Amino acid sequence: MGFLDLDRLEKSFNETRVVRDFSLSVEKGEFVSFLGPSGCGKTTTLRMIAGFETPTSGAIRIGGQDVVNVKPNRRNIGMVFQSYALFPNLTVAQNVAFGLKVSGAPRDRIAARVDEMLAMIGLPDLGGRYPFQLSGGQQQRVALARALAPAPQVLLLDEPLSALDAQIRVSLRSEIRAIQQKLGITTIYVTHDQEEALSMSDRIVVMHKGIADQVGTPSEIYNSPATRFVASFIGTLNQVDAVVEDPANGTVEVGGQRLVLGRALGRARGARVALAVRPQALRIGAPGPGEVGLSARVVETQFLGAVQRIVVDLGGAPLSLDAFNRAGAHLPQTGSQVTLSAAAEDVLVLVD
Amino acid sequence: MMRVWAWGALLFGCMYFALPLIGMTEFSLSMRRGEYSFDAYRVVLADPRFQATFAYSVVMALVTIAFGVLLVVPTAYWVRLKLPKARPWVEFITLLPLVIPAIVVVFGYIRLYNTSSVLPLTGSVMGTNLLLMFGYATLALPYMYRSVDTGLRTIDVATLTEAAQSLGAGWVTILGRVILPNVLASVLSGAFLTFAIVIGEFTMAALLDRPAFGPYMQILGANRAYEPAALAVIAFGITWACMGLIGLVNRFSRHTQAKR
Ligand SMILES: Nc1ncnc2c1ncn2[C@@H]1O[C@H](COP(=O)(O)OP(=O)(O)OP(=O)(O)O)[C@@H](O)[C@H]1O
Ligand SMILES: [Mg+2]
Secondary structure (H helix, E strand, C coil): CEEEEEEEEEEECEEEEEEEEEEEEEEECEEEECCCCCCCHHHHHHHHHHCCCCEEEEEECCCEEEEECCCHHCEEEEECCCCCCCCCCCCCHHHHHHHHHHCCCCHHHHHHHHHHHHHHHCCCCCCCCCHHHHHHHHHHHHHHHHHHHHCCCEEEECCCCCCCCCCHHHHHHHHHHHHHHHHCCCCEEEEEHHHHHHHHHCEEEEECEEEEEECCHHHHHCCCCHHHHHHHHHCCCCEEEEEEEEECCCCCEECEEEEEECCCCCCCCHHHHHHEEEEHHCCEECCCCCEEEEEEEEEEEECCEEEEEEEECCCCCEEEEEEEECCCCCCCCCCCEEEEEEHHHHHHHEEC | CCCEEEEEEHHHHHHHHHHHHHHHHHHHHHCCCCCCHHHHHHHHHHCHHHHHHHHHHHHHCCCHHHHHHHHHHHHHHHHHHHHHHHHHHHHHHHHHHHHHHHHHHHHHHHHHHCCCCCCCHHCCCCCCCCHHHHHHHHHHHHHHHHHHHHHHHCCHHHHHHHHHHHHCCCCHHHHHHHHHHCCCHHHHHHHHHHHHHHCCCCCHHHHHCCCHHHHHHHHHHHCCHHHHHHHHCCCHHHHHHHHHHHHHHHHCCCCHHHHH
């Protein structure tokens, strides 16, 4: 049992099941991201934790205490919204002080805490400004300070960076993570940006149509996606159709060529499957031990700075592969025939 | 050619509004034969009945405003937050006072709350004042509701509410510290309109027999020549002052500057 436990949460709006059988255990101080496409139920799950939605069934426990029937203003949870949601009639300092004032903290303690929070977000001199006098990035920092000021048990952030432009998004990303680690606060972070989730999180929950498809560390999610959806949602992935020839030793037919993956596939002979492989798992050259090889025609080469991307044609399907741009490395000629190799375990056989 | 017609129409419009005003003002200044003077105003302002009725109406207006704000702000907020589907209906209901004549409303009140009813409000002075205040609030409801609702539209009510809730605030704190301050400019414009309506209202005050400013204007109008004109100009001035204040408040509300 973790610090924050979601136990078989369900949420339906009328007849639509928006969140299904969602279970998750978050350790104290852990940073967990909910990642998934629009409409998959990330916000709904977050709002159930915050208390703004009531689960249709299931339990939510914080520190072992069931909070399903606790009102949002009694849950001691900090929330950061995509639209900042600062109180427009209050100054930055008053915004940050809001939660402490509501809880009836003494005035000098509030003032000290506000100063501490403003220093933490790097805006010590802007306490007297109104929200409309701040940039979007500054507003979101203030919103973070406001949420953290009353020292909540759990911090929830719903796509806090998606209204900001790219540069600030990247810098705020590491700032939020640094603050989270410094305070050791248990955090749930909702995003549909995989780079954000992969770079910030201790663990990621990939959501798809209300279901947690996979829960794991960023490298687990990236390197061994559990479902076809996770595989296609995270990172660039080559997918080619294949036909199972011998399920026992993993022989498949791809674009007229035969691959032996060396593991049982659990599919019938003649079944159509999708093979998936990351661009950086492919290399040009003859297969070594534990590798499989295929021959393909080079269609295009792209110079991307640190890496070179080579697009090849395999029986009509495009495949891309990335190679580090080392001095002396030479790109194959467009139109030439090359042999591609990949470790057999990096070739994923995806189920639908 | 179009120009000429446009200017002609504008001129006609101005004359339509301005001529009676000018005539009335001119007349109110001509109490002394052969020269302009403020005699009529002096007489009116010195009249103890003027002072009494005017004070009465001002107090009634302030009480009506307080009641209206307490009634309308939470209602409009709640409808926006929790019953967005009911908004057209609530809007329709708040517009009814524009359609139902004041005299119908007040006869309804008298029937319902007369001395032989369960709640004999008309039996006492305070009760009747209360009834009159409810009547005024009804008359002002369309204006109050509209302006508050318009004010609420400019803020993200749902998200601000959730932000405040997650910081531990209850409903009273949310309404008092977050919602009301953010719609204050709208509330004030509703308040000034209410003030203007209450100061000039005649039907309800007369039928409930309360010493308000409206009936006083009527009595004076029936018995005097110059003073009613002076009174009308004063009442007109008050209304315009209210309008001006609405504009001022809108200009000087600090935190809404970003939106223009
Ligand atoms: N109050 C509601 N009433 C009815 N349906 C709702 C309600 N709130 C959300 N939904 C539906 O639930 C589904 C999930 O919504 P949710 O907001 O949780 O998605 P999300 O993963 O946060 O998406 P996004 O990335 O676009 O924010 C959507 O199909 C949405 O239409
Ligand atoms: Mg969302």
